Amino acid sequence: MSRTIRVTVRGSFDGLSEQQLAELVAARAEHDFLKTAYTPEGYLAYDLPARPFFTFRFVADAGEQEQIPAITADCQARAAGWMAERGYPVKNLSAQAVDLSEVPLGKRGKREAERRR
Numbered sequence: 001m002s003r004t005i006r007v008t009v010r011g012s013f014d015g016l017s018e019q020q021l022a023e024l025v026a027a028r029a030e031h032d033f034l035k036t037a038y039t040p041e042g043y044l045a046y047d048l049p050a051r052p053f054f055t056f057r058f059v060a061d062a063g064e065q066e067q068i069p070a071i072t073a074d075c076q077a078r079a080a081g082w083m084a085e086r087g088y089p090v091k092n093l094s095a096q097a098v099d100l101s102e103v104p105l106g107k108r109g110k111r112e113a114e115r116r117r
Contacts, residue, residue, distance in 0.1 A: 002061050004100040005068055006038045007075040009056040011083075011093040013048070020088060024048050042078060054090075056082070065099065072097040 016024070024031075025048050033045040038059035046054040056079040060071045076095040083090045 002063060003065065003068075005060045005062050005071055006098045006100060007058040007060065007072050007095055008098075009042075009058070009076050009079040009093060009095045011054060011079070011090045012052045013046075013054065014052075014089045014091040016088065021049060024088075042075065042082070044079075044082070062099075068097050068099060 013024075024046065028046065028048060031044045031046050031054075033047040033055070035043065035045060036057065037043040038057045040059060042056045042058045044054060044056050056075070058075040058078070060075070062068055062071055072095045075097075076093055079095075080090065080093055
């Protein structure tokens with residue numbers, strides 16, 4: 001059984017230079033913090049200059065539940081790598097994974113599941 005995993009990596013920028021801040025602020029339309037897209041490459045969202053925090057949202061597939069910790073660690077490393085490649089200093093990185101196969105269905109989801117049977 002394939003499991004869809006959503007990984008959210010959170011952290012904060014730490015001591016951005018004025019140039020880095022200006023660069024990120026100029027690109028903020030591409031990183032809208034109100035958008036909640038989970039993508040295989042990771043969607044970066046932030047609200048600079050209002051808050052120093054950012055979120056990367058990843059989606060991945062796992063064949064087995066035992067793969068989830070490795071996927072979570074990989075996504076966190078990818079987020080840290082993306083920041084490091086661009087020279088953005090960050091701190092307090094943390095990652096959380098949700099296995100969508102274990103999320104309870106709401107009313108709408110239950111109706112759709114019943115229709116598929």
